[in-house]
Amino acid sequence: MKKNYFTTFTLFIIFSLVVSSVYAEEPWSKYPDNSDKEFMDANAFYETRDKNLYTEYEGAKVNSREKVSYKDINKILSKFDDYGNARVGGNGYHPKRQVYVFVTVSKEGDKMKKAVFDAEKHQPIAISGP
Incomplete structure (x- = not known):
């Protein structure tokens, strides 16, 4: 009977260690805060981006290029709700991580x-549109 308690207790300890190590990692460890770093402005980045991923419409009614924190993406995109669904979402990015929104x-x-x-x-997080 004592052997079963010892086995159960040992399994419980192992399980606890595994679970705590999984949850100890920051949710945005892959894309941490980079607000203290300097990056080129949005216009300069637009000139260097992969043109197969995103280009502005010829003679566009509106063009917007901004560098913002990840947490502010939908604040920027909400300005364009009159033209369709403009919101994006995602996980793994620190709220203060710098991004370009076009x-x-x-x-x-x-x-x-x-x-x-x-x-x-310089990787795409979200791209949509015809």
Whole structure:
């Protein structure tokens, strides 16, 4: 009987260690805060981005290029709600991580493209639009 208690107790300790090590990692450890770093402005980044991922409409009604904190992405995108669903979401990014937000609306106002890029890694976080 004592052997079963010892086995159960040992398994409980192992389980507790595994669970605590999994939850000890920061939720944004892959994309931490980089607010203390300097990155190029949004216009300069736009000129260097992969043109296959995002380009502005020719003769666009609206073009927006901004560098903001991750937590402010939807605050920027909410300005374009009149042209369609502009919100994005995601996990793993620190709220203060710097990102580039680009939005372009066609001349007629019936199409919208948006793109969000990580300022440090230059990788796309979200891209949508025709």
